[in-house]
Amino acid sequence: MAKERVLEVRDLELHYFTRKGVVRAVDKISFDLRQSETLGVVGESGCGKTTMGTALLNMPTPPGRIVGGQILLDGHDVLKLSETEIRRRVRWETISMVFQGAMNCLTPVYTIKKQMKETLRQHREMSRQEMDARMKKYLNLVGLSDDVLRRYPHELSGGMKQRVVIAMALFLEPKVVICDEPTTALDVVVQAQVINLLKDLKDELQVSFIFITHDLSIEAEVSDRIMIMYAGRIAEIGTNEQIYGPQGPAHPYTQRLLAATPRLHEEVAELAFIPGTPPDLVAPPTGCRFHPRCHVVMERCSRDDVGLREIEPDHLVACWRCFND
Amino acid sequence: MTEPILVAENLTKWFPVKRTLTQITRGERTWVRAVDGVSFSINKGEIFGLVGESGCGKTTTGKLIMKLLDITDGRLHMHGDDVTHIQGARLAKHRREVQMIFQDPYSSMNPRFTVRDVLMEPLEIHKVGQNLQEREVWVREILNEVKLSPPDEFLVRHPHMLSGGQRQRAATARTLMLNPSVIVADEPVSMIDLSTRAEILSMMRQLQRELGLTYVYITHDLSTARYFVDRLAVMYLGKIVEMGPAGVVIDRCLHPYTQALIGAVCEPKSGRVNQIKDVPIKGEIPAATNIPPGCRFHPRCLFSVPECWEEVEPTLVDVGGGHMVACRRHEDIEKRGAAARTSDASLGVRRSSFEA
Incomplete structure (x- = not known):
């Protein structure tokens, strides 16, 4: 699997400067994304998943600021570009995002056509016919008919709105699409349809997805590789087989998360859970x-910082238990 | 042994839709048939699950059981008494018996109240307890029950100072204040992180065993339903399409839906x-x-x-x-x-x- 890397992230740091102190929401994260693969990002709420997504588009929510690291897109550092250049060349052109609660991203007072057209007009010099053709093409691609263009958001169901937003994230033909909890507000049947849609699109358009969710069972269905985040850092990255396969994940956090995930076809007497809550990132534990x-803490765990290290090809873990030294 | 505590016969709730002028002159009426003839019987000490997609009428059914909505048609029996159209003192008594946990613990609690206020309020409304001291003792006892301990630390907190799991524990504590026999739990864990979901559910189950409670568990999540409930009813557009022991319904389901x-x-x-x-x-x-x-x-x-x-x-x-x-x-x-x-x-x- 020597696929081309489309995105490389090196030591990315994003801090929120609050009155309580500096919140290290994304703390030296490095990973890369290959062509037409889906990278899943999992973690509890407050682990920095969404923050990382916004950092990749270089649009942190105030009072957040990117304080270090590199985001390499085809070898060029996005963070060195000016805001105008980012808007012209990066945002939506090469990386786009489907935001959490995307259904609420549509303006209720405009038709779908007007909202889609605005994005196109900002980015492309196109005749009206070309614009119409492109909008229709992408709506059909996500399984909607042309007459959706004339409708207002309130006339569409949740699943249809989600598809419109996915179409809008795709129609400038970006290389990377970040999906932040795209299925959380949807019903199971609609959720399965959206998951199928994303799988189809990945092959058809050769795009890479970053799929952010807190639900490990959804990641098992969509992601080729899974990155588990805990308290602003990466706990484990591995392929789907390495995380969900018979061998199981290596990091205790992933193991506990997986054990806490209910399974439909298995009878379990007692589900596991992780006691406590994620730490306050103003003063994270040492x-x-x-x-x-x-649950398998050792004496040195509280003392020495543990880095992300490879334990087998493509499988990186940050846990002292996994290393012999 | 197993005696039915709550029996619904052909329970129906239709909501009127706003009419246009033409419809009024023609005398036409349209209805949203939210719950359209639902019958079930829940035994004492049972966990009964209602699953379905949004808009299938599961929450409306829960509210009908609570008598937060008027029943359009059908009958509802509680402890063998007909409670379909009760009012006044009998309704107040019914609401003490049946309590509800809402989906979103953020919006179901007054942000200006402390946990103490939240838990005291039902006692004050229903005039339970002789004096403040007695109520306070009861509040502390319940907080220990839902494992928000030490109580002193949590009593003075406002909802925003609690984590999602703690807030849902406080919401559970509130339902327990009046010593109910049935608790309607409407998606109690859907807003909570996966890592703590199981913790809340096992706490709820422990309470059920200790206090002999009966739950109506409303959810769209079949996986937690399988783990949590004894009997499951699948709803589609206001009707139950399949019902039975949870394991049987999931492993040998017969309805195409x-x-x-x-x-x-x-x-x-x-x-x-x-x-x-x-x-x-x-x-x-x-x-x-x-x-x-x-x-x-x-x-x-x-x-x-x-x-x-x-x-x-x-x-x-x-x-x-x-x-x-x-x-x-x-x-x-x-x-x-x-x-x-x-x-x-x-x-x-x-x-x-x-x-x-």
């Missing part, structure tokens, strides 16, 4: 950030 | 990444103002035959062991299911269509 909640 | 719901659930297993999920269902849920004739599921069903829309709607029939299903073709479906299980082939289901 050493391994998971150690206060870890 | 239940099969679609189960097919749509994601499971944390490897090797499914590039496979397209088979969801045996067509189209989208119709509006509850315009319920299809005959079997209300037929436009989306892959098994439907002309009788399904030409004849009257099928009713729930017992297929053994308390497993009930409302489908004309359940025998055919069962045969196919059995054949599929033995030959290990998947049920002959087609991919869901994307047409809107």
